[in-house]
Amino acid sequence: MTSSPDTPLLLKVLAGEATPRPPVWFMRQAGRYLPEYRALRATTPDFISFCLDPEKAAEATLQPMRRFGFDAAIVFADILLIPRALGQEVWFEAGEGPRLGALPPVEGMHDLTAGAGEALKQVGQTLSIVRSQLEPERALIGFAGAPWTVATYMLDGAARTIGKGERAQARTYAYAEPEKVAALLDVLVEATAHYLKMQADAGAQVLKIFESWAEGLPDDLFESLVLRPHQKLVGRVRELGVTVPLIGFPRGSAALAERYAAEVGVQAVALDTACPLEVGKRVQAIKPIQGALDPLLLRAGGPMLDRRIDQLLEAWGQGPWIFNLGHGILPDVPIAHVEQVLKRIGAQ
Numbered sequence: 001m002t003s004s005p006d007t008p009l010l011l012k013v014l015a016g017e018a019t020p021r022p023p024v025w026f027m028r029q030a031g032r033y034l035p036e037y038r039a040l041r042a043t044t045p046d047f048i049s050f051c052l053d054p055e056k057a058a059e060a061t062l063q064p065m066r067r068f069g070f071d072a073a074i075v076f077a078d079i080l081l082i083p084r085a086l087g088q089e090v091w092f093e094a095g096e097g098p099r100l101g102a103l104p105p106v107e108g109m110h111d112l113t114a115g116a117g118e119a120l121k122q123v124g125q126t127l128s129i130v131r132s133q134l135e136p137e138r139a140l141i142g143f144a145g146a147p148w149t150v151a152t153y154m155l156d157g158a159a160r161t162i163g164k165g166e167r168a169q170a171r172t173y174a175y176a177e178p179e180k181v182a183a184l185l186d187v188l189v190e191a192t193a194h195y196l197k198m199q200a201d202a203g204a205q206v207l208k209i210f211e212s213w214a215e216g217l218p219d220d221l222f223e224s225l226v227l228r229p230h231q232k233l234v235g236r237v238r239e240l241g242v243t244v245p246l247i248g249f250p251r252g253s254a255a256l257a258e259r260y261a262a263e264v265g266v267q268a269v270a271l272d273t274a275c276p277l278e279v280g281k282r283v284q285a286i287k288p289i290q291g292a293l294d295p296l297l298l299r300a301g302g303p304m305l306d307r308r309i310d311q312l313l314e315a316w317g318q319g320p321w322i323f324n325l326g327h328g329i330l331p332d333v334p335i336a337h338v339e340q341v342l343k344r345i346g347a348q
């Protein structure tokens with residue numbers, strides 16, 4: 001099917017159409033590197049309350065679109081809204097990141113299946129506001145954390161290791177209490193499927209699944225904690241009638257990325273910074289890829305930045321590819337470096 005001139009580049013790539021340049025958006029493109037974000041954020045210091053204020057969250061989503069004209073907007077929200085909606089306390093310590101209260105018993109968790117639950121309806125409102133203000137040629141992305149990544153936060157709770165690469169506590173549970181962890185993942189699959197459906201109904205044209213903690217897993221755990229739950233989630237999302245394309249991001253698992261691409265029914269695979277160009281090419285032979293500029297190179301800028309963009313264009317530019325970072329943008333990235341990238345790609 002050929003698309004209209006208004007069809008966003010991102011949707012064209014995800015549908016397998018050739019495009020004159022890769023679509024560009026950045027993970028965490030809304031956020032602290034933007035002075036306008038810092039000013040808006042200061043009006044609601046509590047981060048969760050900010051995420052659940054549809055007017056403010058929509059404004060934060062649109063800020064980077066106005067400034068840079070990225071090809072896609074990603075709704076301003078957080079993966080930790082799901083544990084909160086399920087009944088676990090979530091808060092953010094200034095300068096330290098997320099903290100979670102005691103894990104409620106799986107049987108007692110709130111049911112999110114009816115319209116994704118009251119605790120998340122604001123995210124749908126944010127999406128509707130953004131869609132009504134976004135030009136038709138820009139895509140709107142909704143998202144959720146993948147079951148294992150969200151589970152690591154739920155299991156690690158207030159532990160000091162939270163947010164560290166090892167996810168030591170959660171992984172120990174995965175070995176010591178496999179049935180309990182499997183039951184938690186099943187609850188998350190179901191809740192997340194309904195949450196993603198609600199987002200598609202509210203105007204999200206693409207949905208991204210963030211598996212930020214796929215890193216460092218031995219292959220048997222990768223299978224039980226990542227591959228199988230992603231397959232279940234994709235299956236449930238489709239059963240619920242969602243037709244929009246899905247992007248999976250199994251961060252830190254380049255060695256297993258081809259398997260992920262072949263075995264999980266997402267439409268595209270997002271690759272992280274450490275994924276070799278050769279591996280990206282092999283994944284690209286299976287389905288469209290997204291990635292994977294080093295966020296630290298974006299911070300550094302200069303000729304090395306141009307050189308790497310050229311390398312990425314050379315390696316991946318002929319196939320279906322969405323230009324992005326390998327992980328989130330850092331708060332101290334100079335705005336001029338973002339502009340440098342967009343110019344080099346031909347997007348500005």
Ligand SMILES: Cc1c2[nH]c(c1CCC(=O)O)Cc1[nH]c(c(CCC(=O)O)c1C)Cc1[nH]c(c(CCC(=O)O)c1C)Cc1[nH]c(c(C)c1CCC(=O)O)C2
Nearest residue numbers: 027028029030031074075076077078079097098210212328
């Ligand atoms: C693991 C994870 C989280 N949240 C998210 C992930 C997966 C992506 C990844 O791996 O980075 C996803 C996320 N979080 C946020 C977005 C918004 C949309 C966008 O990408 O612009 C998205 C897509 C806003 C946010 N989420 C958060 C901020 C910063 C908080 C602030 O503005 O005060 C933003 C803009 C807070 C957050 N939220 C989370 C952490 C660990 C932190 C603290 C770290 C930090 O401060 O950067 C959990």
